[in-house]
Amino acid sequence: MSPDETLAESPARQAVGAARRLVVKVGSSSLTTTEGGLDHDRLAVLVDALAARVAAGSQLVLVSSGAIAAGIAPLGLRSRPRDLATQQAAASVGQQALAHAYAASFARYRFTVGQVLLTADDVVRRSHYRNARRTLNRLLTLGAVAVVNENDTVATSEIRFGDNDRLAALVAHLVDADALVLLSDVDALYDGDPRDGDASVVREVADAADLEGVSAGDTGASGLGTGxxxxxxxxxxxxxxxxxxxxxxSAAQASSALGRADVGTAFASTGPQLSARRFWLAHAAGAQGLLRLDEGAVTAVVQRRRSLLTAGITGVEGSFEGGDVVELADPAGSVVARGVVAYDAAELPELIGRSSHELPPEQRREVIHADDLVPL
Structure with missing residues (x-):
């Protein structure tokens, strides 16, 4: 059996190859020149591969970086700007160029493109999360290709996703995707820096144990991206x-990735498909505070999936109101769960450590109900 045949039999790769609804993320370095500005030839090759997948029956969401980089050359900038105002200005020019380029390229195949710009606020706030989910689902059912980007024209350091890789992971769950494909300028995950010459490719990641000993860099090599x-x-x-x-x-292997999926590194799913609400709690919502728990409460919340009561809380940190998301930490300080708290931060200090029967009737309720808790 050849290596390609062995890879093709990987369950994760089979899932990518068979995915009816697919999210694909592409990085700035795969779409732009080193001087800034769009590389239309490379974008067209990418669209060729994406269009072939859509023609084969898949629904597609493309999470595309490149707006800021695409605005560098038109504005006469020498490099990617570092200050927020210039980044936003570059994005306002680049997003227009990027959207036009995708619309024109997909039009060669008579596919309609819809652009969706998101900020972290759109997934942190539950109502915005539902709206984004509804819009993307409707675009896909209408047969359009959805192109998503972070709205860099208004995003600030406080509300940024940080990079479009995380955005792609959130969008994948947002639209109930069957698989996610991450395209960049590196052909696979290596156990070290591939530029050193002695690093080996990690072809399959079944769980966290397969990542032991793997050293991944923190920044992109091109200088145009953030991830x-x-x-x-x-x-x-x-x-x-x-x-x-x-x-x-890598984006250069997009055709194979979207076909037999026999390239790069495949990551197997390690958990069940979470409901939209539980995924939002675990990964999208911003935590406004932290509750410290004793061992008994950690066992009840994490292992037994019970509601959190006042008796198991040992400390309160942060400023939050009832209805906000907070993190739950064990006695060692490790965050073990997240949930929607029913009390304001100011109410809890005099209640913690006390059993329900010791409290006034109006305060005999769960601090966090089990339905609003997600163990991490």
């Missing part, structure tokens, strides 16, 4: 933990 291999591995872990398998490879 390196570490962000891609992190995004893959988020997607896989929610039941979405991932294939990581």
């Amino acid at each position: 390196g291999m570490a962000s891609k591995v992190g995004a893959a872990s988020v997607a896989c933990s929610a039941g979405v398998p991932v294939l990581l490879t």
Whole structure:
């Protein structure tokens, strides 16, 4: 049996190859020149591969970086700007160029493109999360190709996703994708820096144990993007933990990745498909505070999936209101769960450590109900 045949039999790769609804993320370095500006030839080759997959019957969401990089040359900038105002200005020019380029390229195959710009606020806020989910689902059912990008024209450091790899993982669950493909300028995950010459390819990742000893860099090599291999591995872990398998490879191998899926590194799904609400709680919502728990409460919440009561809380941190998302930490300080708290931060200090029968009737309720808790 050849290596390609062995790879093709990987369950994760089979899932990518058979996915009816697919999210594909492409990085800035795969779409732009080193001087800035779009590389239309490379974009057209990518669209060729994407269009072939759509023609074969898949619904496609493309999470595309490149807006800021695409605005560098038109604005006469020498390199990627570092200050927020210039980044936003570059994005306002680049997003227009990027959207036009995708629309024109997909039009060669008579496919309609819909652009969706998101900020982290759109997934942190539950109502925005539902709206984004509804819009993307409708675009796909209408037969359009959805192109998603972070809305860099208004995003600030406080509300940014950080990189489009994480955005792609969130979008994959947002649209109930069957698989996620991450395309960059590196052909696979290596156990070290591939530029050193002695690093080996990691072809399959079944669980966290397969990542032991793997050293992933923090930044991209081109200088045009913000995400390196570490962000891609992190995004893959988020997607896989929610039941979405991932294939990581280079944009140059997009045709193979979207065909036989026999290239790059495949990450197997490691958890069940979470409901939209539980995924939002675990990965999308922003935590407004932290509750410290004793061992008994950790066991009840994490292992027995019970509601959190006042008796098991040992400390309260942060400023939050009832209805906000908070993190739950064990006695060692490790975050073990997240949930929607029913009390304001100011109410809890005088209640913690006390059993329900010791409290006034109006305060005998769960601090976090089991239905609003997600163990991590």
